[in-house]
Amino acid sequence: xxxxxxxxxxxxxxxxxxxxxxxxxxxxxxxxxxxxxxxxxxxxxxxxxxxxxxxxxxxxxxxxxxxxxxxxxxxxxxxxxxxxxxxxxxxxxxxxxxxxxxxxxxxxxxxxxxxxxxxxxxxxxxxxxxxxxxxxxxxxxxxxxxxxxxxxxxxxxxxxxxxxxxxxxxxxxxxxxxxxxxxxxxxxxxxxxxxxxxxxxxxxxxxxxxxxxxxxxxxxxxxxxxxxxxxxxxxxxxxxxxxxxxxxxxxxxxxxxxxxxxxxxxxxxxxxxxxxxxxxxxxxxxxxxxxxxxxxxxxxxxxxxxxxxxxxxxxxxxxxxxxxxxxxxxxxxxxxxxxxxxxxxxxxxxxxxxxxxxxxxxxxxxxxxxxxxxxxxxxxxxxxxxxxxxxxxxxxxxxxxxxxxxxxxxxxxxxxxxxxxxxxxxxxxxxxxxxxxxxxxxxxxxxxxxxxxxxxxxxxxxxxxxxxxxxxxxxxxxxxxxxxxxxxxxxxxxxxxxxxxxxxxxxxxxxxxxxxxxxxxxxxxxxxxxxxxxxxxxxxxxxxxxxxxxxxxxxx
Amino acid sequence: xxxxxxxxxxxxxxxxxxxxxxxxxxxxxxxxxxxxxxxxxxxxxxxxxxxxxxxxxxxxxxxxxxxxxxxxxxxxxxxxxxxxxxxxxxxxxxxxxxxxxxxxxxxxxxxxxxxxxxxxxxxxxxxxxxxxxxxxxxxxxxxxxxxxxxxxxxxxxxxxxxxx
Numbered sequence: 001x002x003x004x005x006x007x008x009x010x011x012x013x014x015x016x017x018x019x020x021x022x023x024x025x026x027x028x029x030x031x032x033x034x035x036x037x038x039x040x041x042x043x044x045x046x047x048x049x050x051x052x053x054x055x056x057x058x059x060x061x062x063x064x065x066x067x068x069x070x071x072x073x074x075x076x077x078x079x080x081x082x083x084x085x086x087x088x089x090x091x092x093x094x095x096x097x098x099x100x101x102x103x104x105x106x107x108x109x110x111x112x113x114x115x116x117x118x119x120x121x122x123x124x125x126x127x128x129x130x131x132x133x134x135x136x137x138x139x140x141x142x143x144x145x146x147x148x149x150x151x152x153x154x155x156x157x158x159x160x161x162x163x164x165x166x167x168x169x170x171x172x173x174x175x176x177x178x179x180x181x182x183x184x185x186x187x188x189x190x191x192x193x194x195x196x197x198x199x200x201x202x203x204x205x206x207x208x209x210x211x212x213x214x215x216x217x218x219x220x221x222x223x224x225x226x227x228x229x230x231x232x233x234x235x236x237x238x239x240x241x242x243x244x245x246x247x248x249x250x251x252x253x254x255x256x257x258x259x260x261x262x263x264x265x266x267x268x269x270x271x272x273x274x275x276x277x278x279x280x281x282x283x284x285x286x287x288x289x290x291x292x293x294x295x296x297x298x299x300x301x302x303x304x305x306x307x308x309x310x311x312x313x314x315x316x317x318x319x320x321x322x323x324x325x326x327x328x329x330x331x332x333x334x335x336x337x338x339x340x341x342x343x344x345x346x347x348x349x350x351x352x353x354x355x356x357x358x359x360x361x362x363x364x365x366x367x368x369x370x371x372x373x374x375x376x377x378x379x380x381x382x383x384x385x386x387x388x389x390x391x392x393x394x395x396x397x398x399x400x401x402x403x404x405x406x407x408x409x410x411x412x413x414x415x416x417x418x419x420x421x422x423x424x425x426x427x428x429x430x431x432x433x434x435x436x437x438x439x440x441x442x443x444x445x446x447x448x449x450x451x452x453x454x455x456x457x458x459x460x461x462x463x464x465x466x467x468x469x470x471x472x473x474x475x476x477x478x479x480x481x482x483x484x485x486x487x488x489x490x491x492x493x494x495x496x497x498x499x500x501x502x503x504x505x506x507x508x509x510x511x512x513x514x515x516x517x518x519x520x521x522x523x524x525x526x527x528x529x530x531x532x533x534x535x536x537x538x539x540x541x542x543x544x545x546x547x548x549x550x551x552x553x554x555x556x
Numbered sequence: 557x558x559x560x561x562x563x564x565x566x567x568x569x570x571x572x573x574x575x576x577x578x579x580x581x582x583x584x585x586x587x588x589x590x591x592x593x594x595x596x597x598x599x600x601x602x603x604x605x606x607x608x609x610x611x612x613x614x615x616x617x618x619x620x621x622x623x624x625x626x627x628x629x630x631x632x633x634x635x636x637x638x639x640x641x642x643x644x645x646x647x648x649x650x651x652x653x654x655x656x657x658x659x660x661x662x663x664x665x666x667x668x669x670x671x672x673x674x675x676x677x678x679x680x681x682x683x684x685x686x687x688x689x690x691x692x693x694x695x696x697x698x699x700x701x702x703x704x705x706x707x708x709x710x711x712x713x714x715x716x717x718x719x720x
Binding site: 125 | 574624
């Protein structure tokens with residue numbers, strides 16, 4: 001006879017979990033007491049939400065569900081932002097929360113919160129375990145649901161007394177959920193129609209979304225676009241599915257994207273959406289806010305594992321429900337090499353390449369790359385970062401101007417992965433997510449790029465990095481402003497700036513030093529290379545405080 | 557446009573709140589919602605009458621299907637629809653008016669469930685139009701209290717929702 005808490009730990013071990021991110025409290029203590037005996041490494045994060053983000057970073061790099069833990073009440077409610085962030089970006093995390101004893105539920109006792117109720121809109125599924133005998137089945141189901149189909153967060157809420165209940169717990173070998181059977185292969189007839197549409201198209205374009213990562217279809221995407229000579233654009237979640245400098249890649253779409261990408265979307269005659277949910281900032285039929293848009297007669301192929309995404313924001317001509325990994329293989333088997341008998345793809349490509357080249361010229365004039373005295377041009381800085389970024393690195397952008405600068409100017413692909421909170425736009429994501437990414441792939445670099453606003457939402461995690469020897473790198477784009485909102489106020493609210501100044505800004509290097517972390521200020525672009533080199537050479541966490549002029553624009 | 561949607565769900569705790577929460581947060585309008593156990597005690601049937609165009613209906617079906625506890629969603633078209641509602645209505649009724657009320661009950665095939673000196677409670681099951689007509693007929697007496705179940709629905713013919 002063992003406790004259900006022991007069974008919970010056994011279940012995690014059986015799932016192959018090596019690392020968990022959590023924060024203990026009274027209601028989850030029986031579980032922690034059993035974790036004491038386990039080989040599983042526990043990373044003590046400094047705020048529960050960050051545990052969720054760290055698990056998210058870990059899951060994205062490892063491609064498997066990752067685990068975070070919180071106690072009942074405020075511990076659990078703190079997790080909600082991380083759960084919602086993971087939900088919007090379809091990231092598989094399993095969140096374990098303690099709950100007050102079953103006989104006390106509903107009495108508003110100390111640290112009681114209805115977390116399954118509160119988190120309901122943001123979870124793929126949740127469990128409140130009232131019977132210890134169900135614990136192993138619940139865990140098995142949770143990992144299965146989180147990691148299959150369209151991935152997402154699953155919450156397991158376990159009351160204190162249930163954790164202590166003794167019994168003989170057996171882990172089920174297989175799990176069968178009659179109401180949950182995700183589609184893998186695409187409908188053959190639809191696949192044929194896709195192949196025909198590609199053959200008939202003169203100006204096709206592929207829009208790659210985060211689903212390409214979720215279904216581990218990066219190689220298939222590459223094979224598909226190269227075989228058919230189809231230009232590729234990406235959503236923010238799809239950045240780094242293609243190498244930034246790939247001949248067929250034309251950048252991120254949307255209001256903060258590239259003209260080449262938006263031109264491709266608005267002038268194509270066939271749009272192939274791969275695991276992209278067509279968010280309002282990416283593509284809209286109305287073309288509002290400078291986003292790319294589809295002409296009314298554009299044929300749209302929409303391939304997604306979640307049928308609810310097809311036709312939700314954009315009506316699809318040829319919907320295909322399935323796992324991209326399988327569907328792209330299916331398409332590759334029936335599609336004909338177009339370039340062999342038709343010149344049209346090359347004409348279309350040449351046109352887009354010209355747009356891309358012109359845009360590059362326009363965006364990279366010496367003036368636009370120049371830095372004001374005492375400041376560093378963020379784009380020029382990122383171009384320099386590219387020279388030192390080793391293969392196998394993960395770059396996590398936070399939210400705001402730093403996010404768009406990173407998305408558009410860091411050279412991704414061929415081993416350099418981009419991550420950000422795309423759907424929710426959760427500030428404070430980058431540092432904990434980088435911690436998770438680094439734990440999942442310790443051999444690569446994990447670089448968090450954030451602003452001074454977002455850094456101040458998460459710098460307690462410096463303690464986590466130093467305590468657990470997690471060698472992450474942090475670049476703070478410090479403009480002493482909530483830059484993106486400031487820009488919005490300048491452009492749309494007659495420059496009436498309110499609540500966007502962060503001054504007086506603390507000395508982040510001193511803060512880092514207080515945690516035992518080294519760093520340096522970069523206030524001259526000429527010193528950037530040496531600083532970046534020192535950052536990557538350091539075997540400790542390291543911070544670069546990059547001073548950016550407050551007037552720098554998002555699109556530069 | 558009104559749609560009748562039959563949803564078979566796992567009879568788990570919290571499933572009703574998952575379903576109703578989905579309607580609330582995605583802004584779908586519910587006319588009525590009725591829930592009860594089916595021939596299989598592990599499965600409940602939720603019958604929802606919702607308002608919306610074809611796009612909304614498609615979204616409702618797809619979003620419901622995403623809920624892990626939802627086994628089957630079926631939107632029932634008017635020609636295959638077997639829909640019933642039950643109403644209990646307590647109306648003012650003096651002894652002098654009883655004859656008139658009994659006459660209405662006979663015509664409408666309503667049942668008299670309770671009688672006392674100043675009131676009478678009638679019950680009727682039928683399709684929505686029947687119920688609405690009945691309610692109009694008894695209104696002049698003064699309805700003290702009324703309870704309606706909301707629509708229960710099933711597909712006509714041999715096929716069951718689980719198979720279909």
